Amino acid sequence: MRELTPDRVRAAFAALGTGDRQKMLEYWDEDLRFEIPGNHAHAGWHEGLDGFLAFLKTVGELSGGTYLAENITVLVNAEDGYSVDVNKNRALRAGAPEDSTSPYHLLDVTALHVLRWRDGRIVEGRGVILGDGPATSALWWSPLDPDGTRNAA
Amino acid sequence: MRELTPDRVRAAFAALGTGDRQKMLEYWDEDLRFEIPGNHAHAGWHEGLDGFLAFLKTVGELSGGTYLAENITVLVNAEDGYSVDVNKNRALRAGAPEDSTSPYHLLDVTALHVLRWRDGRIVEGRGVILGDGPATSALWWSPLDPDGTRNAA
Numbered sequence: 625m626r627e628l629t630p631d632r633v634r635a636a637f638a639a640l641g642t643g644d645r646q647k648m649l650e651y652w653d654e655d656l657r658f659e660i661p662g663n664h665a666h667a668g669w670h671e672g673l674d675g676f677l678a679f680l681k682t683v684g685e686l687s688g689g690t691y692l693a694e695n696i697t698v699l700v701n702a703e704d705g706y707s708v709d710v711n712k713n714r715a716l717r718a719g720a721p722e723d724s725t726s727p728y729h730l731l732d733v734t735a736l737h738v739l740r741w742r743d744g745r746i747v748e749g750r751g752v753i754l755g756d757g758p759a760t761s762a763l764w765w766s767p768l769d770p771d772g773t774r775n776a777a
Numbered sequence: 778m779r780e781l782t783p784d785r786v787r788a789a790f791a792a793l794g795t796g797d798r799q800k801m802l803e804y805w806d807e808d809l810r811f812e813i814p815g816n817h818a819h820a821g822w823h824e825g826l827d828g829f830l831a832f833l834k835t836v837g838e839l840s841g842g843t844y845l846a847e848n849i850t851v852l853v854n855a856e857d858g859y860s861v862d863v864n865k866n867r868a869l870r871a872g873a874p875e876d877s878t879s880p881y882h883l884l885d886v887t888a889l890h891v892l893r894w895r896d897g898r899i900v901e902g903r904g905v906i907l908g909d910g911p912a913t914s915a916l917w918w919s920p921l922d923p924d925g926t927r928n929a930a
Binding site for chain 2: 704758
């Protein structure tokens with residue numbers, strides 16, 4: 625079992641981006657659970673690596689591939705089997721004007737993941753949003769445009 | 778400068794409980810800022826050690842001294858100067874029935890602090906609540922009782 629280090633946490637997220645399932649399974653347990661915070665349509669526990677990947681696909685669609693995470697720091701407690709990675713996240717809803725600053729269009733939050741590791745793999749993840757981000761991001765996840773019309777997504 | 782370790786993070790919170798300002802200043806910078814998450818009446822940045830202590834006094838009053846934090850884990854990145862402590866928090870609003878489970882009465886959340894350290898002291902803290910805790914805790918912080926009457930606090 626490899627040691628839990630900040631580099632291993634970064635490698636786990638990098639593996640998600642490869643699309644290579646065997647590579648993902650080096651870090652993410654097949655039976656993991658992942659919680660998206662809040663109470664919007666996509667919030668709550670997503671079950672299994674497949675459930676988590678389906679959620680990530682949804683994020684890609686809603687954001688038109690614009691979701692960006694800029695890492696601030698990664699912390700680990702190897703003995704307890706926990707890691708936390710803090711990130712600045714930014715995403716524009718698909719179809720929104722590029723210069724929109726409405727929270728219905730623009731996600732602009734600092735957030736983190738609390739990951740629990742067992743036998744070298746992530747078995748549980750919980751996303752958490754800092755400050756008033758849970759309120760503003762609930763608008764981003766909603767099907768509303770700033771004028772109250774429902775969009776297709 | 779002492780090394781940033783999980784034990785030092787625990788000692789910082791223990792110092793807050795002593796009421797000894799000199800002891801607190803071993804860990805908490807005089808000019809620190811501390812963010813309470815959400816958008817309720819006590820949310821946002823509290824400025825300076827005095828502002829932070831005034832907020833803690835408010836918590837003590839609103840909870841009638843029942844606020845309890847059970848630590849789950851502490852993580853550090855000494856190089857970057859960050860710590861995170863994850864806790865189960867529980868508190869009953871002052872004057873509420875002891876067996877009430879209403880979110881207007883009972884705070885029952887998992888939350889964490891992101892602390893930024895400089896020269897051995899905490900210069901910035903941000904509270905963050907996991908899951909749907911920001912929504913339920915907003916009710917706890919409100920001046921409402923479950924029947925919509927405003928309480929004195």
